[in-house]
Amino acid sequence: MKWLKNLTVQVVLAIILGIIVGAVWPEFGASLKILADMFIKLIKMLIGPIIFLTVVIGIGGMGDMKKLGKIGGKALLYFEIVSTIALAIGIGVAVLVNAGSGIDTSSAADADISKYTQAAEENSEAGLMGFLYNIIPENFVGSLANGDLLPILFSAILFGVAAAMLGDKSKPVITFFEQVSEIFFKIVGIVMKVSPIGAFGAMAYTIGNFGLGSLKSLGLLMFAVYLTMFLFIVIVLGLIARYFGFNILKFIGYIKDEIFLVIGTSSSESALPSMMRKLESLGCSKQVVGLVVPTGYSFNLDGTSIYLSMAALFIAQAYGVDLTWIEIITLLGVLMITSKGAAGVTGSGFITLAATLAAFPMVPVEGIALLIGVDRFMSEARAVTNLIGNGVACVIVSKSEKEFESTEAADAIAVK
Numbered sequence: 001m002k003w004l005k006n007l008t009v010q011v012v013l014a015i016i017l018g019i020i021v022g023a024v025w026p027e028f029g030a031s032l033k034i035l036a037d038m039f040i041k042l043i044k045m046l047i048g049p050i051i052f053l054t055v056v057i058g059i060g061g062m063g064d065m066k067k068l069g070k071i072g073g074k075a076l077l078y079f080e081i082v083s084t085i086a087l088a089i090g091i092g093v094a095v096l097v098n099a100g101s102g103i104d105t106s107s108a109a110d111a112d113i114s115k116y117t118q119a120a121e122e123n124s125e126a127g128l129m130g131f132l133y134n135i136i137p138e139n140f141v142g143s144l145a146n147g148d149l150l151p152i153l154f155s156a157i158l159f160g161v162a163a164a165m166l167g168d169k170s171k172p173v174i175t176f177f178e179q180v181s182e183i184f185f186k187i188v189g190i191v192m193k194v195s196p197i198g199a200f201g202a203m204a205y206t207i208g209n210f211g212l213g214s215l216k217s218l219g220l221l222m223f224a225v226y227l228t229m230f231l232f233i234v235i236v237l238g239l240i241a242r243y244f245g246f247n248i249l250k251f252i253g254y255i256k257d258e259i260f261l262v263i264g265t266s267s268s269e270s271a272l273p274s275m276m277r278k279l280e281s282l283g284c285s286k287q288v289v290g291l292v293v294p295t296g297y298s299f300n301l302d303g304t305s306i307y308l309s310m311a312a313l314f315i316a317q318a319y320g321v322d323l324t325w326i327e328i329i330t331l332l333g334v335l336m337i338t339s340k341g342a343a344g345v346t347g348s349g350f351i352t353l354a355a356t357l358a359a360f361p362m363v364p365v366e367g368i369a370l371l372i373g374v375d376r377f378m379s380e381a382r383a384v385t386n387l388i389g390n391g392v393a394c395v396i397v398s399k400s401e402k403e404f405e406s407t408e409a410a411d412a413i414a415v416k
Contacts, residue, residue, distance in 0.1 A: 007192065007193075007195065007196075007257055008256055008257050008260050010195075010196040011195060011196050011199050011257075011260040011261055011263075011264055012260055013196070014196035014197070014199045014200035014203070014264065015199050015200070015203050015260070015263065015264050017200055017204075018032075018199065018200040018201070018202065018203025018204040018205075018206075018207065018264075019203055019204075019207050021200075021204045021207075021208070022203065022204040022205065022206065022207025022208035022209075023207050023208075025208070026207070026208040026209075027208065028204075028208065029204035029205060029207055029208025029209075030204075030205055030208035030209040031205075031208075032200070032201040032204040032205055032208070033201060033202070033205035033209075034201065035197055035198060035200065035201025035202075035204075036198050036199075036201040036202035036205060036265060037201075038198070038201075039191075039194060039195060039197065039198025039199075039201070039202075039265065039270070040198065040265060040267055040269075040270055042191045042194075043191065043269065043270045043272075043273070044269065046184060046187060046188055046191065046273055047269060047272055047273065048143075048144045048152050049144065049184055050181070050184050050185070050188070050272075050273050050276070051152050051153065051156065051272075051294045052143075052144060052152055052155065052156045052159075053177050053180060053181040053184065054181065054276060054286070054289065054290040054294070055153065055156035055157060055160055055290045055291060055294060056156050056159050056160040056163065056174070056177055056290075057160075057174060057177050057178055057181060057286060057290060058160065058285075058286050058287035058288070058289065058290025058291055059156075059157060059160025059161060059163070059164055059287065059290065059291065060159075060160045060163030060164050060170055060173075060174045060177075067401075068161070068164070068291075070401070071287070071288060071291055071292070071397060071401055071403075072291060072295075074397055074400065074401070075291065075292045075295060075296070075393065075397050076295070076299065078300075078393055078396065078397065079295075079296060079299045079300040079393065080299075080336075082236070082237075082240075082300065082302060082389065082393070083299075083300055083301065083302055083305045083336075084305075084332075084336055085232075085236060086232055086236075086302040086303075086305040086306045086309075086389075087305045087306070087308070087309045087332055087335050087336060088309075088332060089228060089231075089232055089236070089306060090228060090305065090306035090307070090308070090309030090310045091309045091310070091313060091328060091331070091332060093224055093227075093228045093310065094224070094309065094310040094313035094314060094317075095313065095328070097220065097224045098317055134150070134151070135150045135151060135154050136151065136154060137151035137152075137154070137155060140155055143155045150298055152294075153294055153295065153298070156294075184273075185273065185277055188273040188274060188277075192261075192274060195261050195264070195265075195270075196264075198264065198265055198270070199260075199261065199263075199264025199265060200264075202264055202265050202266060203264060206266075221310070221311075221314050221371075222378055224310065225306065225307060225310055225378050225381060226378075226381050228306055228310065229303055229306055229381045229382075229384075229385045232302065232306060232385065233248065233252075233385060233388055233389075234248065234249075237302075237388065237389065237392050240392065240396065241392055241395075241396075242415055244395065244396050244399050244400070245399070245414055245415055246395065246410070246413045246414055246415060247413055247414070247415050247416075248392070250412065250413035250414075251388075251391065251392065251395070251413045252388060253413075254278070254282065254409060254412070254413055255275065255278055255387070255388070255391055257274070258271035258274055258275050258278065258387060259271075259384055259387065259388070261274075262380070262383045262384050262387050263380050263383075263384060265383075266379040266380050266383055267379075267383055268297070268382075268383040268384075268386040268387045268390075269297070271387055272293070272294075272297065275293065275387065275390075275391060276289050276290075276293050278391075279293065279391060279394050279395070281407065281409060282395065282407060282409045282410055282413075283398070283404045283405045283406060283407045283409070283410040284394050284395060284398040284403065284404055285398060285403035285404070285405070287403065288394060288397055288398045288401065288403045289394055289398075292390075292393060292394045292397050292398075293390055293391075293394050296389070296390035296393055296394070297386075297390065300386075300389055300390055300393055301382075301386045301389075302385050302386060302389035303381060303382035303383065303384065303385025303386045303389065304382050304386060305335065306382075306385065307378060307381075307382050308335055308353055308356065309331070309332070309335055311353055311368075311371055312331060312335070312353060312356055312357060312360075312363070313328075313331075314371075315357070315363055315364070315367030315368065315371075316360075316362075316363045316367075318367060319363065319364055319367060321362050321363050323360075323362075323363075327360070331356070331360065334356055334360075335356055353368055354368055
């Protein structure tokens with residue numbers, strides 16, 4: 001029975017058990033959401049310090065500011081190109097499938113979507129300057145206390161750059177941070193032992209609250225979203241990976257533990273700490289991992305990009321709104337901006353979608369209510385695609401900057 005000790009097996013069994021409990025005892029299943037919330041809360045408790053320490057160690061130990069700027073610039077350029085491809089693919093498939101045609105929109109009129117539209121209005125009112133303003137934390141410690149990813153990144157980059165500029169004087173601090181980082185990753189190892197409980201609670205809640213029947217009404221959209229993300233991973237990311245000498249399917253096998261955890265919790269953030277450690281073990285340098293992965297969680301959300309583009313067109317089709325190609329291209333341009341503000345947590349996609357539709361008054365924003373019932377099911381595909389996309393980006397930037405050391409794991413995923 002050694003196989004039962006394997007974390008992947010435990011998470012898979014927990015997901016299956018959660019589906020059964022949610023289907024047979026829906027009220028009890030729905031009440032188990034607290035288990036998932038508690039696990040994600042444990043992970044979120046660790047994300048801030050881990051990102052801060054990893055980024056500071058990575059940048060502070062790099063020393064060369066030109067190299068830092070080159071890695072950061074290359075990562076952002078890659079993020080923009082690949083996420084734009086993801087958006088374009090999503091729009092193309094949505095137009096081809098036309099899943100929204102014939103949907104009954106009467107139920108959307110009574111649904112409460114105020115929490116999404118209100119947040120979207122606040123974001124749109126703030127605009128670009130407001131977005132940039134909010135990146136800067138009220139105080140240095142406040143960014144860690146609040147757990148907001150971009151302010152933490154800003155503080156960590158600033159601290160790391162200053163440490164790198166000081167050179168040898170900052171080495172004792174960097175060494176101390178490395179030791180503290182080891183402690184935090186050990187805590188992650190402890191927390192991950194209860195990840196099957198979190199996955200069980202999340203899946204029991206999802207099935208118990210929405211029911212298996214909720215999959216039927218919007219099944220075509222769900223099928224299209226899952227298929228699109230699968231093709232994006234296998235074809236687009238697969239070709240990119242092959243160009244850089246590794247096999248996408250073998251890479252997916254290497255991070256299978258993190259993928260199953262994401263499937264269970266519907267949040268790519270739940271696997272962030274262990275994913276960073278896996279990429280370092282693969283051969284990516286600590287510097288690149290520390291800079292690329294956290295940044296990717298805000299700027300390289302391939303799965304979210306696909307979902308947003310398909311969801312926006314689905315709503316337009318459901319309400320019989322025929323968008324011209326000029327309007328569709330404009331939609332793509334707006335999504336290129338708004339998708340960068342979407343975090344890897346369930347619910348933020350609706351806020352971003354509401355903000356996007358606000359720029360297209362011909363598409364009723366209340367249409368997002370049509371997606372509430374199945375959003376939870378599609379969020380798993382989004383989160384998994386985001387996770388794989390960021391992992392691939394980190395390997396590619398590492399290889400292109402010669403910051404990749406060949407390891408046994410790297411040889412195992414290499415193109416033979």
